[in-house]
Amino acid sequence: MQRQVWKLASRPEGDISDGDLRYETEEIAPLKDGEALIQTLYLSLDPTNRIWMSDREQYMPPVELGAAMRGGIAGRVLESRNPDLAEGTIVAGLGEWATHVTAPAGTVSPMALPDGVDLAAAFGTFGGVGMTAYFGLLDIGQPKEGETLVVSAAAGGVGQIVGQIGKIKGCKVIGIAGGPEKCGWITDDLGFDHAIDYKAEDVGEALDRLAPEGIDIDFENVGGPIMAAVLERMKTFGRIPLCGLISQYNETGQTQGGAPAFWETMLMRRLTVRGFIVTDFAPRFAEGAAALGGWMAEGRLKTRQDVRKDLAKADEHVKLLYSGGNFGKLLVEVSEP
Template structure:
C-alpha cells in the first residue's frame, strides 16, 4: 500500500488561520480504480482564495468540507494511471489538494506542455491562475487604451506583476501599489511600471495625487479596504474597476460597508465588475498562447516565491494575508 501526506480541514477559521484549523496527516492510499490516476505533486499553488474555501460562506464553488483534504491548485506527474486520457510520466496541472500524492478521476486536471525556456514553476505559476486572471481582467473588463492611467494593487504579487506589464504593452501609464521598498523597486526597475507606491511607508491617496493628478482610468483591484477607497476616490469619469479580490477583508470578522461609496460610483459613472478566472474558461487557449509568446519574447517577466515543504503549507499560506510573499506563492512538494 502507498502512503501520502495530506492537509485536512478540521475546523473553519474565525479571523486568521489558526493552529488546529488544518491537520497534517499521513495516510494509506488504496490502489487506483478504473478511470483513476495517481499524481505525484511537484508544486502546490497557494492563493488568496484558499481562505474563502475554508469558510462556510457564499462563494463560487462549494466550501471545503470539514475533514476533507484542503483544496488547491497543483502541478505534478502521473505515476500510475488506469485512465486512458492520462499517460504515466505525463505532466498535469489543475485543481487538486494539499497533498504529495493526488488520487483523481482526472476531473479538473489538464495536460501541461513542457515549454523550452519556461521552467515548470514559471509555467504553472503563470498559466495556472494568475496569468489568466491578469489577462482577462485587464483586457476584457479594464479595456485599457493608450495613454490611460492604470493602478494595480498588490503589484508585486502573482497577478499584479502581470497586469502591470500587460498594461504597459497596451500603452498605459502604470502605477503599482506594494508593501516595502524592495517590492516597489522591483516593479519599477525590473517590470517597467512607471511608478510605485509603498503603502507601508506613505499615504496612498497623497501619493496618487502626486503621481496621477488628473485621476485614474483603471483600478485593477485585489486588496479592498482603505487602499481601494483611496483609489476609487480618484477615479475619472467612466473609469473601470476589474475586481478579482478583497484580500484585506478575508480574515475580518466585523466588516462594515464604507458609507458614500455607491454615491461615488454613480456620480463618476464607474464600471465595476467582479470576476473569477473560470468565467473565461472557453477562451483559455487564447490567453495561454499570448502569455507564452510574451514570456518567450522577454516582454513579460514573472517571479515565483517558492517555499519548501508541504508540511509547512499552513505557515506559508498566511504570507498571502500579511504581504509576506514576493511574487506568485508556490510550495515545492516533491523534487522535479
C-alpha cells in the same frame, strides 16, 4: 501506498491558527475509471484559500470540515485510468494540499512547458494567476493606450502580470505594494511607471501626485482603505475589475470588503465594477496561455515565484499571503521536479 495531506480541521476565526489545518498520513485508495494519480510537484497558495476555509458566501462550495484542503497543483501522472493523461505527463489543475492527488477526470490537464521556462515559472505564470490577470485586465479592464492603470498587491502572483500587460497595452501603470524591495522590483525590473509603498506612504496622497489626471482602471486585489483611496480618484467611465479583497479575508463572516459603498460615485462617474473569478474564463484559457507565452518568449513578460520548501509547513507558508510576506507567486515545492 500512502500520502501526506492537509485537512481542514476547523474553520479559522480571524487569522489561520495552529490546528485549523491538520497534517495527516493516509492510504491512497485504488484508482477508479477516469482517475489519475498525480505526484504533486508544486502546490499553489492563493488568497482564495482562506475563503475556501470559511463558510462565508463564496463562488464554490467551501472545503468541508475534515476534508482535504483544496489547492492548485502541478504534478506528474504516476498512474492513470484516464486515457487523456498518460503516465509521466506533467499536469496542472485543481487538486489538494497533498503529496499525491487522485484527480477525477476534468480536474487537471496537461501543461505546456515553453522552451527555457522551468516548471515553477510555467505553473506560476500560465496557471490561475496568469489567466486571472489576462482576462481580468483585458476583458473587464479594457485598457487603452495612454490610460492610467492602478493595480494593488502589485508584486503578488496576479498583480505582477497585470502591470506588465498594462505596459504592453500602452498604459501608465502604478503598482501598490508593501516595502521598498517590492516597489523597486516592479518599477526597475518589471517596468511599471510608478510604485506606491502602502506601508510607508499615504496611498491617496501618492495617487494625487502620481496620477493627477485620475485613474481609468483599478485592478482591485485588496479591498479596504487602499481600494477606497483608488476609487475616490477614478475618472469618468473608469473600469474596476474586482478580482480580490484580500485585506478582508481573515475577517470572520461576510465583510463586504471593508471599503465604503461608492454607489453615487459609480453613478456620477459612470464607473463599471465587475466581479470575476478566473474559472469564468476557462473556455478561453488556451488563448490566454498563448498570449502570455508569446510575451514571455519576446522578453516582455517576466514573472517571479516565491517558492517555499516543505509541504509540512504549508499551513505557515499560506499565512504569508495575508501579511504581504510573499514576494511573487507563492508556491510550495512538494517534490523536486
